[in-house]
Amino acid sequence: MAETMKDYEAELEASFKKIEEGDIITGTVISVDEKEVILDLKYYAEGIIPAEDYSREPDFNLKEEVHPGDEVSATVVKRDDGHGNILLSRVEATDVLSWDKLKELKATGEVINVVVKGVVNGGAVAYVEGVRGFIPASKLALSYVEDTNEYLNKPIQVQVIDVNKEDKKLILSAKEILRKKAEEERKNKISNLEVGFVTEGTVESLQTYGAFVDLGNGLSGLVHISQICEKRIKKPSEVLAVGDKVKVKVTAIKDGKLSLSIKEASDMMAKEIEEEIFEVPDSGEQATTSLGSLFANIKLN
CATH class of the missing domain: 2.40.50.140 (Nucleic acid-binding proteins)
Incomplete structure (x- = not known):
């Protein structure tokens, strides 16, 4: 199909446009080196942006940051730089255009x-x-x-x-x-937990109503004062201290929050130990593990 004048209408119109000093125009990067960026302006002359007029960023590297094909907006400094090119400044255009873009970035x-x-x-x-x-x-x-x-x-x-x-x-x-990423990660980790899961944690803080236990991996949960031990206590500090290692059982998961129980975890362990029977190698006799010895390292009171 033969090309007609209409096919070049946009380019032809652009070639006749009037460029004045102070105008902000957009062009496509043709080439770039350490000293300058050359733009195709769809005009009879090319645009030149000296390195010092491209960016105010310290240690800005033109060859690494700017590539052929990039679209760049710049302010016309001179219609003729003495070599038939249009001298441009991206820094000046940035002073005008960037603030509107930054307001948009804040809004979104x-x-x-x-x-x-x-x-x-x-x-x-x-x-x-x-x-x-x-x-x-x-x-x-x-x-x-x-x-x-x-x-x-x-x-x-x-x-x-x-x-x-x-x-x-x-x-x-x-x-x-x-903060948003941490919350998403926390929700994902909680979604992998199930009620009844028993694990070890570290007491991270004590409140009048209970103790918060760090389970690791960014997870923590509350052990209500009624779930700390079998006996009634007036405050968690009677039997716990910050830094204590404790076994806990997940008793509830609601609205992204974990409810834990030291008491139920202890009951489960005690039941398992009572049922466990092992052989004494030398005598051939069977013995039940001492509940007291196995719980010696678990601080409950």
Whole structure:
């Protein structure tokens, strides 16, 4: 089929467009090296973005970050750079375009992959849409990060939590993403548990109404005061201390929360021990394991 003028209508129209200094235009990367990026603008002249006008990110590497085929928006600095090309600045375009994009990212809560480019007092620095963003130390992880240097040059997922174009301030956070992932992992682990499951845990805190026991793998559950031991106690600290290793039985799983019982786990173990009979090699006699000796290392009172 023969090509006609209509087939080139868009390109022809673009070739006659008027480009003025200060305009923001979009082109396709043709080539890139350490010094500059060359864009196809669908125009009689090509666009040139010098390396220093492409990004404000420290140690930004053009050849690693920019590739032929990428679409780039930039501001026209000069209609002729002296060599017949249009001189452009992506940094200037970023100052205009990025803030609207950042507001959109905040509204949607989109998860963004960034690399920490610097550490400062009280946090870290990363760039989103070419804009310098601050990640407070309290937002780098689920708990406050004392040494932010461990995050330098590391990839991290963040969300925009505050953006102010007038003050040129951008605040980022990884905490909400990590919290959501941890909660999902916890739910998945709980879904694999069944009522009746017996395991060992560590007492992590004592409350007036019971004890919280850490089961490992990010799971913990509550042993109500009535489920700690057979005898009545006024407070869990009468028979338990933080750090104690205890056997617990899962008695209920509701709304993602675990109810545990030390008393029922102990009853089960006692029953199993009473039923267990083993042979004494030398005498050939049968003996029942001493309940007291087997429970010697389990602190119940």
